[in-house]
């Protein structure tokens with residue numbers, strides 16, 4: 001039997017808590033009716049490998065510290081257009097740190113790096129299509145002189161045998177969403193599908209639900 005490490009025990013504990021908060025398996029979870037809208041990949045898709053790809057971006061293996069900023073848990077379901085769970089989906093996530101800075105060779109923002117922030121992860125949805133990850137609330141950052149990107153998380157969803165979906169997840173009630181040159185080009189329905197929903201608080205951890213619908 002595979003030995004379960006303390007780190008994995010913590011992860012399973014989070015998943016249990018998340019499933020309860022999301023009402024997984026009940027009518028509480030939000031069911032979307034349109035496919036998750038596509039969005040551009042952007043310039044900061046990870047280029048180099050790293051040792052730590054796990055679902056906790058607030059810690060890096062071998063380091064004692066934790067990432068700066070508001071820690072958050074993001075989780076949800078991957079479903080098809082009929083509402084059926086999809087298993088065996090791999091989800092890559094990447095984002096700026098709490099200061100709005102990517103650790104990436106194309107980055108020009110001079111905001112501080114965070115040596116304790118993992119930056120990106122590779123997630124796998126479980127047999128019920130449920131996924132979750134722990135991270136920090138990303139900072140806003142300047143895309144151009146006149147354009148500030150609101151906090152967002154990039155996702156690339158791989159479903160074997162189907163096209164890859166690239167999208168971005170946004171946060172509710174952020175005033176920068178309205179002026180974002182990408183987000184404001186979406187319809188209201190699309191915007192609603194791209195914004196996570198705040199569903200709970202566990203101590204200092206804010207919990208968001210973000211469901212993904214693939215157009216199959």
Ligand SMILES: [Fe+2]
Nearest residue numbers: 042044152154
């Ligand atoms: Fe970005």
